[in-house]
Amino acid sequence: MKSVLIVDDEADMALAIQESLKRFGFKPTVYNNPVDALNELNLSDFSLVITDMKMPGMNGIEFLHEIRKKGIFVPVIVITGYGTVENAVDAMKLGATDYIMKPFSFESLKRVIDRILPSEESDVVAESQVMKNLMAVIREVAKSDITVLLSGESGTGKEVIAKVIHKNSLRADKPFVAINCAAISENLLEAELFGHEKGAFTGAIDKRIGKFELADKGTLLLDEVSEMAFPLQAKFLRAIQEREVDRVGGRSPIPVDVRIIATTNKDLLSEVKKGRFREDLYYRLNVFPIKLPPLRERREDIIPLAEFFIRKLSQKMGKTFKMSGDFESYLLKNAWEGNVRELENLIYRTIVLSAETLLPPVEGVGVQGQEAGGQNEAAGRMKDMERDLIVNTLRETGGNRTRTAQLLGVSVRTIRNKIKEYDISGEETKR
Numbered sequence: 001m002k003s004v005l006i007v008d009d010e011a012d013m014a015l016a017i018q019e020s021l022k023r024f025g026f027k028p029t030v031y032n033n034p035v036d037a038l039n040e041l042n043l044s045d046f047s048l049v050i051t052d053m054k055m056p057g058m059n060g061i062e063f064l065h066e067i068r069k070k071g072i073f074v075p076v077i078v079i080t081g082y083g084t085v086e087n088a089v090d091a092m093k094l095g096a097t098d099y100i101m102k103p104f105s106f107e108s109l110k111r112v113i114d115r116i117l118p119s120e121e122s123d124v125v126a127e128s129q130v131m132k133n134l135m136a137v138i139r140e141v142a143k144s145d146i147t148v149l150l151s152g153e154s155g156t157g158k159e160v161i162a163k164v165i166h167k168n169s170l171r172a173d174k175p176f177v178a179i180n181c182a183a184i185s186e187n188l189l190e191a192e193l194f195g196h197e198k199g200a201f202t203g204a205i206d207k208r209i210g211k212f213e214l215a216d217k218g219t220l221l222l223d224e225v226s227e228m229a230f231p232l233q234a235k236f237l238r239a240i241q242e243r244e245v246d247r248v249g250g251r252s253p254i255p256v257d258v259r260i261i262a263t264t265n266k267d268l269l270s271e272v273k274k275g276r277f278r279e280d281l282y283y284r285l286n287v288f289p290i291k292l293p294p295l296r297e298r299r300e301d302i303i304p305l306a307e308f309f310i311r312k313l314s315q316k317m318g319k320t321f322k323m324s325g326d327f328e329s330y331l332l333k334n335a336w337e338g339n340v341r342e343l344e345n346l347i348y349r350t351i352v353l354s355a356e357t358l359l360p361p362v363e364g365v366g367v368q369g370q371e372a373g374g375q376n377e378a379a380g381r382m383k384d385m386e387r388d389l390i391v392n393t394l395r396e397t398g399g400n401r402t403r404t405a406q407l408l409g410v411s412v413r414t415i416r417n418k419i420k421e422y423d424i425s426g427e428e429t430k431r
Helices: 011-023 034-040 060-069 085-094 106-116 129-142 158-167 186-194 230-242 268-273 279-285 299-317 325-333 339-353 376-396 401-408 412-421
Strands: 003-007 027-031 048-052 076-080 098-101 148-151 176-180 219-223 259-264 288-291
Touching: 003 011, 003 034, 011 027, 011 106, 027 034, 034 060, 048 060, 048 106, 060 076, 060 085, 076 085, 076 106, 085 098, 098 106, 129 158, 129 288, 148 158, 158 176, 158 219, 158 259, 176 186, 186 230, 230 279, 268 279, 299 325, 299 339, 339 376, 339 401, 376 401, 376 412, 401 412
Parallel strands: 003 027, 003 048, 048 076, 076 098, 148 259, 148 288, 176 219, 219 259
Antiparallel strands: none
């Protein structure tokens, strides 16, 4: 449940907002004095602050300024009356996320909140201060068309963040198209990106629309862009500079309007120095760099993330699973080298293999699992979920069996045997 701080010296108004937010599923806290709120509360505990503009002693702009001085980047909505729109604009310049004018309906307030906190509807959990600050930056970046380079270790959620940026952008109702540069060979990647005409090469029996054209007016995500072959980088650079693409075998360029988001788990500047990545393309992509922290640097998020994944799987399986104390202890002690993806896979695996709704300690939990016992139906369901887990992990790793085995905590041989046992095709593991 999202926590919202309401600061308004008019007690009746504050109470009305409080009751409305409760109905909308929020957890509101009311303060009638902004000074008291600053002195008595840890404002980073809140997902959102709603403050009136005109208050005695400290107005909304001053309150916002004090919040930002503390290094807290929680989203802030300013409530302003007629004739004080200029003050609201000043508040926006200071870092307010949005404003709403009196009189307003609580449905309109809810719509403003939904624009600000869409990440709550995605796979982003941000309880740690580092992630709260990062999400505040991401919400601001999303409003523009600026090119974003997301870097971070594998499994930190770069693609999830890319989707959040798209959903918060002016292109939110347009296509979001992703392509994994590491999972496709050089020749096929060119055709995937730019498309091809019928007969352009052996096997091109039909015209194909490329990812650039599919993403027109929307967002194109280049996942693991560091893996793009060096010769192809020049053509890609030209496409984003000229805002047009040439289909393979095409006769004339096709104009495209796309926002570019790229991800990498490598140090791209280091790749430039090693001669593996074009310097000019690096600077084209590195317009607004965002580095996602590994899970070990945001440990306050481990249990909330686990609870989030458990809720998702509980809904899928029609049961309510909970963590035992030993299970929580294990999660907090783990190094999580595979980051959020490793945590999600472990939760998935544990639920699949657990006969109880209270999740036990995870020692010994592996993909090979235990004898299912009980009814054949339950055993069949477990096998289906195990197969889904392996397919999804292979898809995330671009079909890399070694990395898949590492994330699932088993041997490569086990993965190989399971692929054979479940008749998992290469086509299934493509993104």
